[in-house]
Amino acid sequence: MSSDSRAHFPQSPQDPCPLSTPPFRVPQPSAAQYVYVRERRDLDVNGQKVSVILAKSVSVPQCPEKSGIVRVKGYKQSLAIRGDGKKGCRVYMYYFDNPGGQIPSWLINWAAKNGVPNFLRDLQRACRGYSRKS
Numbered sequence: 001m002s003s004d005s006r007a008h009f010p011q012s013p014q015d016p017c018p019l020s021t022p023p024f025r026v027p028q029p030s031a032a033q034y035v036y037v038r039e040r041r042d043l044d045v046n047g048q049k050v051s052v053i054l055a056k057s058v059s060v061p062q063c064p065e066k067s068g069i070v071r072v073k074g075y076k077q078s079l080a081i082r083g084d085g086k087k088g089c090r091v092y093m094y095y096f097d098n099p100g101g102q103i104p105s106w107l108i109n110w111a112a113k114n115g116v117p118n119f120l121r122d123l124q125r126a127c128r129g130y131s132r133k134s
Contacts, residue, residue, distance in 0.1 A: 032070045032099055033064045045082075053079040074098030081127070088126045 038055040057075035065071045078094040 011115070016127055027091060031068065033066070034072045034075055035060065036114055048082055050080055050082040070099050070101075071096060072099045074100065091123065 032059060036055050036057050040051065040052065040053045042122065043050045043052060055075070055077045057073055059073070075095075075098070076096045080092040082090050084090050
């Protein structure tokens with residue numbers, strides 16, 4: 001990833017840290033926050049458009065950790081999306097997420113039952129809306 005990746009993140013007036021996600025809630029009492037850089041490139045591979053997105057966690061002084069919120073320090077994602085030549089697309093993804101510490105079994109169960117299936121449904125919806133311009 002290039003060092004200028006941060007320039008792609010809009011900064012809202014209320015958010016002094018444009019690289020972070022707002023803390024999001026998983027089943028109580030936990031909350032997690034990611035501070036990351038992301039880079040996207042559209043490539044031409046043998047005449048076919050392939051969109052590649054790379055993201056990784058970073059530590060930057062303008063985004064200090066907050067009390068009561070778990071800072072996910074180990075995060076990496078690689079994603080490639082291409083049309084399948086028909087009416088859909090192919091998605092290739094590598095995802096690593098390590099929030100650190102001991103993850104309670106109830107949270108693992110919640111993620112397996114709700115988090116992952118919801119993510120896959122959202123991904124499927126996004127693929128249906130993927131631009132067919134290739």
